[in-house]
Amino acid sequence: MVQSENRSFTIGGMSPMLFGVAMALVIAAVLLGKLPKGMIGAFAVMMTLGAIMDVIGSKTPLVNEYLGGAPLVCIFGTAALVYFGIMPEDTAKIVSDFMKGGGFLNFYIAALICGSILGISSDLLIKAGVRYAFPLIAGVVVACGLAAGAAGLMGYGWQQGIMHIAMPIMGGGMGAGAVPMAQIFSSVTKMETKEILSILIPALALGNVMSIVAAGLLDKLGKMKPSLTGNGHLMKDFKVEKEAEMVPNLEMMGTGITVSCLFFVLGNLLNKFVPMIHGYALMIIAVAFCKIFDLIPEIVQKSCNMWYKFVAKNFTAALLVGIGVAYTDLGAVINAISVQYVVLVAVVVLGAVIGSGFAGMMVGFNFVESALTAGLCMSNMGGTGDVAVLSAAKRMELMPFAQISSRLGGALILIMVSLILPILG
Template identity: 50%
Template sequence: MSTSVIDSKLNKEAFKLAGIEMKFFIPMTIVVVGAMYMGALPKGMLGAFPLLMIMGAILNEIGNRTPIVKDYFGGGPIVAIFGAAAFISYGVIPESTAAIITSFMKGEGFLNFYIAALITGSILGMSRDLLIKASLRYLPVIVGGVACAILLTGVMGSVLGYGFTQAVFYIAVPIMGGGMGAGAVPLAQIFGDAMQKDPAELLSLMVPAVALGNAVAIVMGGLLNKLGKKRSELSGEGKLLKGAEVEVETEEEFIPLTAEVLGKGLLFATSFFIFGSVLAKFIALHPYALMILSVAAAKALGVIPREYEQCAAQWFGFIMKNFTPALLVGIGVAYTSLDAVISAFTPTYLILILTTLIGAVVGCAVVGHLFGFYAIEGAITAGLCMANMGGTGDVAVLSAANRMSLMPFAQISSRIGGAFMLILTTFLIRVFL
């Protein structure tokens, strides 16, 4: 065997973080972390980006390898957020560095930059036919689950003395919001603007609910699978619609990833974000909600050539792959108070989280039955996949439920359902506040 072949195999087996071999990653980490403690870390994105990416890669890897945490609590994303928050609470990260990261996340708009790519790319990247079909038949089931979860949690919150509004806004809505990046984070921004409160304070209340909601959703997926085996009339054994085969559209092959494609996607994403901000000057809705509506309308009407839609989707894929762990560390530093998180863990809080998941399951099962869906499959896809932590949560829930064939519908819940929650929240705020 030639030396080049042996070297090639060794390179493939080399352990990597952020896609980089340790012989390069470790020296870069030493330089960046050393600069942080020496007070030599540059301000702005030049200092924040490498530090967040390095910390994110390390904490994400730890979370994805930690038993129980990786299977039930979201793995890497949870460790990235809480690990970074702990670093701040215990003084591991100097105050000067925390200020640089906080400014990058808030003042310099990294969070909005990520959300713009997320919303534009995830919606434009979907099949137009699937989006329209989902709106006509699948979305009412999601709405039924969300309504039941919110109402039941609010009533339970009143009974337990937690408060109807507080239970809805801080527990039910974040859990049903589609995870961290697409759910809790923008929700905290929306709530903060409406309540004149610091989004960091609100996010500290939401993060535990999202994490525990994800764990409960996975467990419930397994329990619903067992229920389906005992009550066969409730289960389609992986088939969603009664009397018909599940119609699943295969994902089309995206255009090749090039620097020009990413540039086009960046421009579409940021332009849609600005358009939402402009509309907010005339319409009393949050810019995120207006951005979602405008992207969905453009997609449904087919006004954007498929080439450009794919550019936006490729840009989102690039951002999600490379910057998600970094974003989560930034959330932990700039938006998460560990003291507030710890104080939130009370018996009442845990009961309300469980109530939210039960409400989602019951609501989707009942409404799904009315729309011709099997109760078990409707509850899993439109209910539990709304309450988990996005893509990784979808995989975990469907694996536990032994229904991986329903992934396209789970993705609708995570993508469109999460966007729907942001829009719904703006209306709930006007009703209750």
């Protein structure tokens, strides 16, 4: 959903009346069995449904403030249409085939990973990287440790506590976190991606909710104990410059498409020689290496970031609808949620706060700000969760650090999963 300059309400960039006509065309094609197969039919369903679900998620009270808003509605709302038989099977198959066989998921992930990493300031990475890595890693370690201990005591299994609860929560959201993580799981365990996502998504969703609540509590802690907070400043001797707004450029976005796809190809190529690490993880390493050592011209980096922002803005809701149809078994999700499950998720979020907060203090960070950025911005639902967490804590100026957690921290989790999954099984 967007708003025009006169602030009139729109859905998918169209007036409600025009969007109603578009939706009617899609519904008619679905009911009459004339929905085209392949990209066109799938995109028509995913874009229109995504626009509706986005409005519902953004406008529904409580859901938009505490439950993740549009992302959860797009996924679970669409999954419910499939689960209750409202979406015809042939329509669901067209969408599923496009998501899986058509490569749309990989296309989206390539743009997200490449553009987001190349869009981070090198100066920010160099100055904050070494110190920031310590609380970030500490948050992951403590969260995984507490999850393993609690899961073992509760009979859930310590391995499952780490891989099925802690990793998806700390993994950087849905598009560049749980989904590629599920595909890594699938390649190792030979389980269906849909079955794996049904295990990972509830943890991610509950982790996001609890992270938002925890952010509000950290804000209250800062007011009670002023010595624990910098009131929005992670460290006293570090200043973040505001990122300049980019003017959309069609040629640059074309370059972004090409380079993003090439990095995805490079990840698969490197996997041929390093088969123990998944292609997604190798792509992340390659992009980060090129960014750190400035091996790519600045104009190309900006092109990739511009393309990433276009994809994230226009295709995210559609992608989440596709995930709801192709990868989310709502019945399995419902069966996965229990008191035991909720307790384990809470333990992971608590571990993220404790680990990142105290480790941050050891390297000169403020407890509250370190726990928010290196902890809760790892345990939330990616970029959407970052906004919700920092809004709840009233510290939106910490967004650059939140992005490091969601982007590079999430990448770290994917690499960890690729390395330890074959060991834990």
